[in-house]
Amino acid sequence: MSSHDVTLAIYSALAVAVVGVELRSRKPGSRIPSLGRAFSRMMRTRSGRVGIVAGWVWLGLHFFAR
């Protein structure tokens, strides 16, 4: 297994972890907030909103803009 494969495997594991935690959060009585609920909480304040939206903006610029 090459370093490239290991890297891909780790990224895949992280993606699976996101899906797993989200599914777990949707079980009745779970203490884990869903991703939507966690974002709602973070978007309550200006600093949270601007921080998160700046991250989203950065993604768009990073992939497409000069």
Add this chain to the structure above:
Amino acid sequence: MEREVSGAGSSPPASAVSSAGAFTTVDAIVVAILVVAGIFDWLSGNPIHSTLLFAAAVALSWDAFARRRSGELEVAAEPSPVARAVANRVPIPAALLGALAFSVVVGGFGRYSWPATVSVLVPCAFALVLAWRRPDETASGPEPFDLRGAVPWFSIVVAAGLFELTNLFLQPSMKTDSYAHPTFSVMTDPVLASHPGRSVVLILWLALGWFLMRR
């Protein structure tokens, strides 16, 4: 610790938000993340993108210190009628059609070209203005949850950030991609090389923005 907010529907206007006026822990964490991300983006050869992150950090710091200096309760600005209409009243089919058209058209522009840059900047600017002007949530906001429950999310974010950083440092240089240790950006390059790939990524990016702005 987040700043206190006044209850909705109480004597002040619904949009009125009281603020402790201090540089809160949340402010400090967000500013620190923006600065660190900006530094690494700069080192990776993206000074323009990192400037955005620095600008957001400076704006938030200025806002926090201005509140502290005034020592007054802040009244959050009312969102403009246009912003309210877009946030709450744009029919979903119209938004979907607009996003689809945007993705198809802008996906046709080359990556890092001026047309692509200007096109992407439009929704970016709009989202930043909306995020800045939206009043802070009041008592009508989402139900609070036990922050310890968010540890799995926090762990994933930290792990992903550290792994991305590791791959960045394992590159031959900060500005040279590595096949053996690709960053997330490098892995997306083949997808973004084609018009359909760019359009798909653009619509996913817009969907993420929509999801965030509706929180």
